[in-house]
Amino acid sequence: MSNLAAIVADIAEEMRGASERGRVADYIPPLACVSPDRFGIAVVLADGTEYLGGDADEPFSIQSVSKVFSLTLALGLIGDGLWARVGREPSGSAFNSIVQLETEQGIPRNPFINAGAIVVADVLLGGGTPAEAIAGVLRFVRGLAGDERITIDASVAAAEQATGFRNFALANYMRSFGNLHHPVEQALGVYFHQCALAMSCRQLALAGRFLAHDGRDPVTGRCIVTPQRARRINALMMLCGHYDNSGEFAFRVGLPGKSGVGGGILAVVPGVATIAVWSPGLNAKGNSQLGALALERLATRMGWSVFEVKG
Amino acid sequence: MSNLAAIVADIAEEMRGASERGRVADYIPPLACVSPDRFGIAVVLADGTEYLGGDADEPFSIQSVSKVFSLTLALGLIGDGLWARVGREPSGSAFNSIVQLETEQGIPRNPFINAGAIVVADVLLGGGTPAEAIAGVLRFVRGLAGDERITIDASVAAAEQATGFRNFALANYMRSFGNLHHPVEQALGVYFHQCALAMSCRQLALAGRFLAHDGRDPVTGRCIVTPQRARRINALMMLCGHYDNSGEFAFRVGLPGKSGVGGGILAVVPGVATIAVWSPGLNAKGNSQLGALALERLATRMGWSVFEVKG
């Protein structure tokens, strides 16, 4: 990995000067006012070595990247019983599509589209309150990253709550089929707050390490999930992590990844590293334009595609 | 790989006795009359070592597994220009669905659903005749497998031709959008014949080796495609190779794979091996029931998921 530092530095430099930066999400003010000029990248190896570039320490709204962590928590709570309520196939539709819920009786295609993540949030409620569930998510992510400074941006959560009509539609629709077990407001309360997690690339790459290392923190050896579960979450990220752009991401980058509308992407190189990138400008499918490009270049230069022959 | 031989033997034995064997495709007589008791498996390592189990040398109709080879050929002919005519996203629909073609103006979602493979067949026609295109596919596959005994089963092709009304519908529909450049009968002629390739597990695993080894035949070193293209075909197999069951296959097996309605599956372990399995009974989604189960067991016991930490 001698040249990894140089490659990360190169990419950060290239992205700083990139002209086509996509379009910043503008559906809520706290996202709309982020500068499209930001770019950050963090790579964390198994031994804990970190390679940082650009705004790697700047917290941003991780949005749907949080779905990886909430899924992990929900599987911890109810195990494979979750799959009776959420599928694990690519949807072939946009992240907020409601069409398949009608033909498939309120069962979302996978836990990474909005509808699926709302079911996951409903699971996280368990027998507790929304505040307890949200605290649990925050505690889990802080523990994974080993960083108590991670917070939830209340202004983002409030803005989502005030304008998230499509998510209210999805939640009510699933409730009509009995696939939410708590009041819509509670499940969405958890969902909006988890999406409002503010993390830096560095924190995100640290928090994702268990996915790259058979379910364990590679430094402390602490077991987060079983190796099989880690593998399967990676598979879901690979097939569904970029909504109806997942094929393109697999084609170009070849790594399990999960994007968020805040411009972050978490990617996993099994056995080797985790990578987090952030650039707020989005492509037409709602994924970070420069984030995906940076990952493509990094994966190519390092030979990190899971479809590649390992030296 | 000391215990691979034992594992392959175990699995062949387990599958021999399995009771839930799925349902043999019965839409054409040549497929319907294959015994559900058949099961074969072949693993070929980089150095050419072969591990065979069950009916590994019995030729069967590879059907849609052929789409991997025709895609490879078409990319060789027109390169990335192909992607203007075929997408590379999971469809979220059945292999023979026509719905998305209407909303997406005759552009199939990916080259592995029927519509996409018919466009690929249209590309293979180039300026030649169907007979020439078919001969080209056969020559290519024989060359890959190093086996001149591979043939096309004319009775299968004829039966498809006589009853393949849905494929005629797909082809005519795409033609109405200008996305077939040759007469429907010609494109389908190529398509039906490529699907009628009869190969054994051993031949199939041999023919797929370039996908596991950066585009080269690992024994002769002959370059079939570039490393990047090999990687990308693997990505497509991972995301779309089992139609609307691809998520499940990735979740359970974690390898790029392509299934066929004849009961065959070709799977790729990048840098390590190719695997072909065959059992004619299909699950509800049209993929080999025991084939997928055998691959799941093999991948688990060998630690061959691409999402797994490599020792």
Place this chain on the structure above:
Amino acid sequence: MSNLAAIVADIAEEMRGASERGRVADYIPPLACVSPDRFGIAVVLADGTEYLGGDADEPFSIQSVSKVFSLTLALGLIGDGLWARVGREPSGSAFNSIVQLETEQGIPRNPFINAGAIVVADVLLGGGTPAEAIAGVLRFVRGLAGDERITIDASVAAAEQATGFRNFALANYMRSFGNLHHPVEQALGVYFHQCALAMSCRQLALAGRFLAHDGRDPVTGRCIVTPQRARRINALMMLCGHYDNSGEFAFRVGLPGKSGVGGGILAVVPGVATIAVWSPGLNAKGNSQLGALALERLATRMGWSVFEVKG
């Protein structure tokens, strides 16, 4: 019309003994506990003569029949501007389908499917409160029927409010496209209350007279809507009044009609009569089984189809 009395009596008698009565709506208790044995019919001629049969004076929950009255009111408020927010084509889908709203950007197909009627309710809010809008609907219907005894069943409205998740989904979904101008709760408050109007067949037939008589009350001569608007509301009832069963109703009965899940149907014989029938058992499409049958027999025996040569 000498034999109309006899025909109405015949039909009431036939329906009393009918064995296939459909299935009573059971999604809310106040509807579920209505006896399937009920049947009522009321015919009111231009001169005010009434022919009543069965439970013609028994109030029932008119549910979606109310959409005719709320549409009339909304057109009075904003005129043809309404058609920028609601279409006027049959939907080809179920009454509560959400699929078309996604492809058609939050614009419902017509004012008689749930989504369309919720937009109409939003229009009725105007600058006032839900209570004012509801009072306006009640006042309008009482005025049309000339009967101050008509009420809204608060227990029905409350039950809809508590369980109407699909309607909440529809409303939130349209709100996300900007096609509701008031809070979802307010628009649905109006909608649920209008659907909870309790009226007898007699009251309903009286209230609908303006539709049969060029927009006027044929007895007092009071103008409710212009002749053109009356004609157009009839056209909408003919094409969309029975959801995805409208073709069947036109085919069998041949009259503009609007059904409700409470088992009521209001039908219009232009220039001649209005008819209201009620029987709570529904067919597979959610329309009154015996109500439609009674109308078919009445229309046939009286030669009342709009497609029929008038003697």
Place this chain on the structure above:
Amino acid sequence: MSNLAAIVADIAEEMRGASERGRVADYIPPLACVSPDRFGIAVVLADGTEYLGGDADEPFSIQSVSKVFSLTLALGLIGDGLWARVGREPSGSAFNSIVQLETEQGIPRNPFINAGAIVVADVLLGGGTPAEAIAGVLRFVRGLAGDERITIDASVAAAEQATGFRNFALANYMRSFGNLHHPVEQALGVYFHQCALAMSCRQLALAGRFLAHDGRDPVTGRCIVTPQRARRINALMMLCGHYDNSGEFAFRVGLPGKSGVGGGILAVVPGVATIAVWSPGLNAKGNSQLGALALERLATRMGWSVFEVKG
């Protein structure tokens, strides 16, 4: 009807000068080369009186208007058994949509969308040849109009045959579900030829008279269909005769009507008259722009909507 002559003359004059004439169908040369300046209108009363305006005697390609005649013939052959193979609901989709065929297992929504008319053509084949079936259609229409000069334009039929890929797709798709009983080429042969019927407005209005007069030729008294069947064909025309523009036509014109892509529309005023209009420019939904406008003006001025109080 004293002023009908003047109204017809007025309308012909108004349409001659209209500037927004729509867009002439250009998918086949024989249609594309018709001048958008043409306009014809013919009204035929019960007693046989004819009112003609503009190019009322000019033959044009009646295209989908023919579906009314082929449906009538098919019902004569197999009666209500037809409804097991074709629905009678508005489709909510474009005339050539294939989407619903997938979810509804090859059963078209109604006999007036292309898929439904192809099933009807398949019925017309019966045990005979395409030539016999086509001859039967021609004979039927000639008999209805009392005019042996009516012909089928072979150049139109040939052009459709050569380019009608979407119709080939629809036919093959239905064949895959067993809902065509003859070879696709035969059913389409009948279909393309019936659509190529060349008739003038006058001939068309004459041929449709049985629909306005309880199934009889009002002059000779000859019975073509029962009164009930006439009524029901009218109902189908009202609900489905203008594809996904049927609501608009009912809303504006208020008469059963059937349009064709050649620019013709046949409309029925039950008990009173038949009307045929022709102007080749089409609106966005594929219906004659000026034809519909002319019918709206005529129906309004004559008070001919079926939803209108009859003096």
